[in-house]
Amino acid sequence: MNIAVLSGKGGTGKTTVSTNLALALKSNYIDCDVEEPNGFLFLKPEIKETQKVMVEYPSIDDNKCISCGACVTACQFNALAKVKEDIILFQKLCHGCGACEIVCKYGAITYKKREIGKIEKGTTRNISCSRGVLNISEPMAVPVIRQLHAKLTGEINLIDCPPGTSCNVVNSLKYADAAILVTEPSEFGLHDLKMAVELVKMYDIPFGIVINKDDGKANIIKKYCKEEKINLMGVIPYRRETAILYSKGEILYDDSKHKDLFDKLSKEVKEVLSWN
Known part of the structure; x- marks a missing residue:
């Protein structure tokens, strides 16, 4: 009980x-x-x-990312932001839902783990x-x-x-x-x-x-x-x-x-x- x-x-x-x-x-x-x-x-x-x-968070490969902003639009927690031509990650806002990785057509996003x-x-x-x-x-x-x-x-x-x-x-x-x-x-x-x-x-x-x-x-x-x-x-x-x-x-x-x-x-x- x-x-x-x-x-x-x-x-x-x-x-x-x-x-x-x-x-x-x-x-x-x-x-x-x-x-x-x-x-x-x-x-x-x-x-x-x-x-x-441990929790998961997205890691962006700059060599594959074209800064299209699809991941920013998909993120419901404001953990990603597009600033000029860069995608900025606010790591501690990420809930690890995986939406950004799914919508990325260029395979630029993978997930890593960190200790909280x-x-x-x-x-x-x-x-x-x-x-x-x-x-x-x-x-x-x-x-x-x-x-x-x-x-x-x-x-x-x-x-x-x-x-x-x-x-x-x-x-x-x-x-x-x-x-x-x-x-x-x-x-x-x-x-x-x-x-x-x-x-x-x-x-x-x-x-x-x-x-x-x-x-x-x-x-x-x-x-x-x-x-x-x-x-x-x-x-x-x-x-x-x-x-x-x-x-x-x-x-x-x-x-x-x-x-x-x-x-x-x-x-x-x-x-x-x-x-x-």
């Missing part, structure tokens, strides 16, 4: 929930937040395997951990996320998604059987939570909500869950000791109070989601 953990916005505690819940469920942990993969800072796995993520990131795998506390890491200055994270998903194994995979509701999140949700939406009791939290809810509903993914930084009082998130009949699976209290542990890069699950909290949450997850 693949469980995606996502949030409508950054800073809600998505990675905190993901890493600690992975230990409570004894599941594999997969960090798809490839632009800021922070999960390993807490789980500290021993990395045993590293794989390069890597996949790292390791183990810690008897669980398997994987993460994607996008190279600095690379604009497209989706190829890294796709390669990370291609390696999913095991009975339970906890997928730590990127924040927001962008195409990176959509690709992280591609193989999800269920979802946990992490939010905070604020107007911004509610606003972005609603977008995340619409996203998982669009793909008909069973889901529940976890509130982080909860003060134990009535708030707008609890009201929203009640009105929309959404399962509120649990809350993480707003405590000073929680912030201290987190700021030190320590796992909350090692603390007895927090262990009980995440063990309870793991049971609730099994009950709320279609567990099989």
Whole structure:
């Protein structure tokens, strides 16, 4: 079973929930937040395997190219441009679709590969951990996320998604059987939570909500869950000791109070989601 953990916005505690819940469920942990993969800072796995993520890009043979511009017209991503009599390639805009090579009548275009990131795998506390890491200055994270998903194994995979509701999140949700939406009791939290809810509903993914930084009082998130009949699976209290542990890069699950909290949450997850 693949469980995606996502949030409508950054800073809600998505990675905190993901890493600690992975230990409570004894599941594999997969960090798809490839632009800021922070999960390993807490789980500290021993990395045993590293794989390069490669993408294709067009290479133009100047001896064959007559600068007709057919490739520029065919490119839907503005990765090619005709400047006077030259064809200019913007390498990082290329999606590797192959259209330019198909329309070139002179055989001037072939494809090469370049590295945009890597996949790292390791183990810690008897669980398997994987993460994607996008190279600095690379604009497209989706190829890294796709390669990370291609390696999913095991009975339970906890997928730590990127924040927001962008195409990176959509690709992280591609193989999800269920979802946990992490939010905070604020107007911004509610606003972005609603977008995340619409996203998982669009793909008909069973889901529940976890509130982080909860003060134990009535708030707008609890009201929203009640009105929309959404399962509120649990809350993480707003405590000073929680912030201290987190700021030190320590796992909350090692603390007895927090262990009980995440063990309870793991049971609730099994009950709320279609567990099989």
